[in-house]
Amino acid sequence: MAENLWLTQLRADGCRLTAARRAVTEVMQSAERALTPVEVYDAARKRDPRLGLVTVYRTLEKLEALGLIQRVHHEQGCQAFLRAGVGHQHILLCERCGRAVHFEGDDLEALFERVGEQTGFEIKSHWLQLYGLCQDCRTGF
Amino acid sequence: MAENLWLTQLRADGCRLTAARRAVTEVMQSAERALTPVEVYDAARKRDPRLGLVTVYRTLEKLEALGLIQRVHHEQGCQAFLRAGVGHQHILLCERCGRAVHFEGDDLEALFERVGEQTGFEIKSHWLQLYGLCQDCRTGF
DNA sequence: GTCCTTATTGAAATTGTTTTTCAATTATAA
DNA sequence: TTATAATTGAAAAACAATTTCAATAAGGAC
Numbered sequence: 087m088a089e090n091l092w093l094t095q096l097r098a099d100g101c102r103l104t105a106a107r108r109a110v111t112e113v114m115q116s117a118e119r120a121l122t123p124v125e126v127y128d129a130a131r132k133r134d135p136r137l138g139l140v141t142v143y144r145t146l147e148k149l150e151a152l153g154l155i156q157r158v159h160h161e162q163g164c165q166a167f168l169r170a171g172v173g174h175q176h177i178l179l180c181e182r183c184g185r186a187v188h189f190e191g192d193d194l195e196a197l198f199e200r201v202g203e204q205t206g207f208e209i210k211s212h213w214l215q216l217y218g219l220c221q222d223c224r225t226g227f
Numbered sequence: 228m229a230e231n232l233w234l235t236q237l238r239a240d241g242c243r244l245t246a247a248r249r250a251v252t253e254v255m256q257s258a259e260r261a262l263t264p265v266e267v268y269d270a271a272r273k274r275d276p277r278l279g280l281v282t283v284y285r286t287l288e289k290l291e292a293l294g295l296i297q298r299v300h301h302e303q304g305c306q307a308f309l310r311a312g313v314g315h316q317h318i319l320l321c322e323r324c325g326r327a328v329h330f331e332g333d334d335l336e337a338l339f340e341r342v343g344e345q346t347g348f349e350i351k352s353h354w355l356q357l358y359g360l361c362q363d364c365r366t367g368f
Numbered sequence: 369g370t371c372c373t374t375a376t377t378g379a380a381a382t383t384g385t386t387t388t389t390c391a392a393t394t395a396t397a398a
Numbered sequence: 399t400t401a402t403a404a405t406t407g408a409a410a411a412a413c414a415a416t417t418t419c420a421a422t423a424a425g426g427a428c
Contacts, residue, residue: 102396103395103396104394104395104404104405124385136406136407137407138408139386139407140406141407143385144405159300159354164300164304164305180348181351189342189345191341193338197332197333200332201330201357204330206362206365207321207328207359207362208360209358209359210322210359211357211358212355212357212358213355215355216348216350216352216354217354218349218350218351219351220346220347221348243374243375245375245376245377245424246423247378277378279379280378282376282377284415284416285377306415370427372428373424373426374423375425376421376422376424377420377422377423378420379419380417381416381417382418383415384414385412385414385415386411386412386414387410387412387413388409389408389409391407391408392405392406392407393404393406393407394403394405395402395403395404395405396401396402397401397402398401
């Protein structure tokens with residue numbers, strides 16, 4: 087019953103392990119870039135051809151609720167999902183191929199303090215995303 | 228012909244100044260928080276009751292292209308617009324009332340350098356948004 | 369001010385995305 | 399193996415955004 091971590095988590099949450107959930111889970115776990123629901127649908131149907139788009143939406147919602155995937159915001163629209171980082175991590179996206187990488191270690195406390203003083207706001211959380219060119223896309227292709 | 232800056236910019240871009248554009252412009256210029264196209268539509272119709280939603284979409288698109296408004300990304304969905312900041316500014320949003328404030332002066336160069344080294348990416352741009360509670364929402368209401 | 373040209377408009381239709389409904393299916397515990 | 403309740407896919411509905419097109423009106427020319 088060699089289950090992977092996400093399936094174990096789903097089960098711990100009281101979910102049944104179905105072909106649909108396995109397919110969506112595998113797709114999301116192995117994705118190198120953020121995928122839209124339709125992209126997930128297309129990819130997952132190769133593993134489970136009977137899969138419906140509705141189930142993809144529902145499964146993504148569940149995975150997001152469990153913190154296993156996260157939404158990625160692009161210039162136009164924000165309906166793409168990527169496996170979540172561990173702990174407090176942010177995303178770095180390649181502008182050319184879309185590859186997504188997590189990184190950590192932003193130290194923005196000083197910034198928050200200053201902005202808080204200037205604006206009167208109490209800063210609660212933040213959201214940082216970097217864009218650039220990945221190694222492959224920099225060095226030709 | 229006391230035109231304000233946005234209308235002057237629109238005209239400079241070759242646009243005609245219509246009631247629809249005046250209405251949408253006024254709404255966006257005075258908005259304290261990010262508004263969705265439908266919210267803009269509702270507010271702008273108080274100034275120009277004949278305004279259609281399609282025109283709101285088109286006008287927002289134009290204003291965004293001119294850099295006068297910008298998209299604001301929320302947890303769920305990213306179809307809200309706010310007047311743009313001047314120069315390199317970021318947004319700080321109140322989690323409770325939605326009020327949006329611009330701030331500047333993030334110094335993230337050191338972070339970019341380190342992340343670039345670690346990941347092999349060439350960092351091109353970044354995107355930062357802060358969330359918190361504004362003064363009013365902190366001190367009761 | 370009047371006329372003319374053409375950008376702009378609103379309504380309707382279209383397209384695309386997400387959610388809801390519901391009967392059939394199937395994972396899982398007993 | 400059976401019972402039961404979660405899960406599913408298909409269809410329909412709701413919602414959002416875009417395209418089409420004839421009517422309107424802004425603004426330059428006179």
